Ligand SMILES: Nc1ncnc2c1ncn2[C@@H]1O[C@H](COP(=O)(O)OP(=O)(O)OP(=O)(O)O)[C@@H](O)[C@H]1O
């Protein structure tokens with residue numbers, strides 16, 4: 021058992037190490053490819069969101085169109101904590117993530133009984149319900165359409181959470197969460213998720229309490245969304261109402277599909293690509309960028325249903341085949 | 345102790361939606377016994393087994409199912425499995441997308457756990473050979489072995505075998521028969537449904553014959569083997 025475990029760990033060293041190396045050195049190379057400081061932090065935050073989303077979509081096989089609910093709930097609670105309790109980010113993030121977890125238990129319990137399109141529509145409905153609550157009923161708390169403004173500069177042990185500080189904080193969190201995701205995927209629980217994806221009914225007949233595992237998978241993915249939402253507020257102390265909206269839910273779906281679901285790496289790549297495209301490439305191609313992005317998305321889905329990752333493995337195969 | 349019913353079904357009525365299939369059957373099995381459940385095509389045998397294993401279909405409208413003092417009647421499928429019922433269905437229901445070994449491991453994640461992997465592989469060397477192959481790509485016979493092995497991977501009290509020999513070559517049938525004999529020796533209470541009635545009866549202690557959702561005969565397996573008229577009337581053999 022022990023040796024098997026350490027073999028597992030070894031399997032993680034290379035990918036997690038490479039991931040860490042790329043992210044940690046980003047400030048040194050990112051500007052040479054047109055990036056700018058701040059965008060790197062945002063990319064890392066979205067990567068965290070995408071990792072968790074892949075656990076749900078790629079591994080468990082449930083397409084949520086309402087994941088903004090968890091990103092947004094956590095963002096609002098993090099913002100409210102910073103505003104009303106303390107500028108220390110630790111209690112703020114903790115409360116933010118816990119609120120996302122609670123929300124995930126409620127929404128997951130109510131939606132996971134359905135599969136396929138019904139699940140997707142239900143999550144979308146719940147997400148939009150929260151979105152409209154933020155805009156109307158809860159206006160006094162959330163600032164409605166204007167969002168939650170006037171937050172103090174977030175602090176951590178006397179350190180101002182700005183610029184590089186936020187960047188390295190998010191990178192460290194991303195590395196840890198990537199590692200955890202890999203461990204989850206290769207654990208018996210990860211196997212359970214895979215089996216849920218291929219046939220829930222058969223799995224239940226072998227004696228597995230499928231509903232409970234589905235809820236766990238859903239909540240885990242919401243933890244990632246919650247952490248991302250909280251970090252977004254630490255990065256930029258302002259809670260926009262869009263953080264709760266369907267647009268954000270859709271974005272994480274698109275980046276996951278673009279990159280290639282069920283690989284962890286794919287959605288991370290998709291997240292980086294989307295943000296890079298939206299913020300850097302869009303400047304060069306001008307107003308038509310959304311059109312170009314749409315075209316890239318369509319072409320990918322039609323010709324490379326496995327996303328960028330599939331393209332990568334196809335190219336690799338070609339090169340290897342050619343060298344023979 | 346051994347006189348008491350270990351497993352019992354009383355006045356069981358099961359439906360698929362509006363269609364009334366199992367129409368009030370009752371029987372008992374003692375611990376360690378094997379019961380052959382026989383009858384023509386469409387008699388309701390599979391339906392009865394599925395109801396006992398508490399599958400989503402059919403729906404049980406009336407009756408009680410008791411195993412080792414536990415009432416299974418209100419249980420969900422996974423709860424019945426945890427209570428010790430394992431159905432090896434006609435269509436095997438191997439989980440796609442995962443390997444042979446993963447299909448076995450999944451049965452061992454929650455209690456009660458039965459045979460460990462080594463013991464399973466010693467009994468089913470074919471499965472060891474093919475452990476990292478996707479389960480649903482196995483041949484029919486190998487899938488049948490996997491389905492039986494998966495049941496044994498859990499701690500079971502009642503094994504339900506639905507046509508374990510169906511569509512298998514004679515050599516594979518022999519292999520599975522050997523396993524069933526071992527299961528019998530281990531004292532696992534079993535219900536076996538089989539078109540090949542003689543093969544099933546030879547292994548069994550008791551037999552019941554169903555027709556149109558009702559039990560038309562109940563007795564010992566030997567009686568059915570000896571009674572040619574009975575077999576001709578209900579089993580056409
Ligand atoms: N899912 C279902 N929905 C509706 N009716 C069903 C369903 N499954 C089976 N039936 C009907 O129930 C009756 C009993 O079927 P069942 O499969 O229990 O028979 P069986 O005794 O196992 O037959 P066989 O020996 O052919 O396997 C049949 O008339 C069948 O058409």
Ligand SMILES: [Mg+2]
Nearest residue numbers: 389390391434
């Ligand atoms: Mg049948």
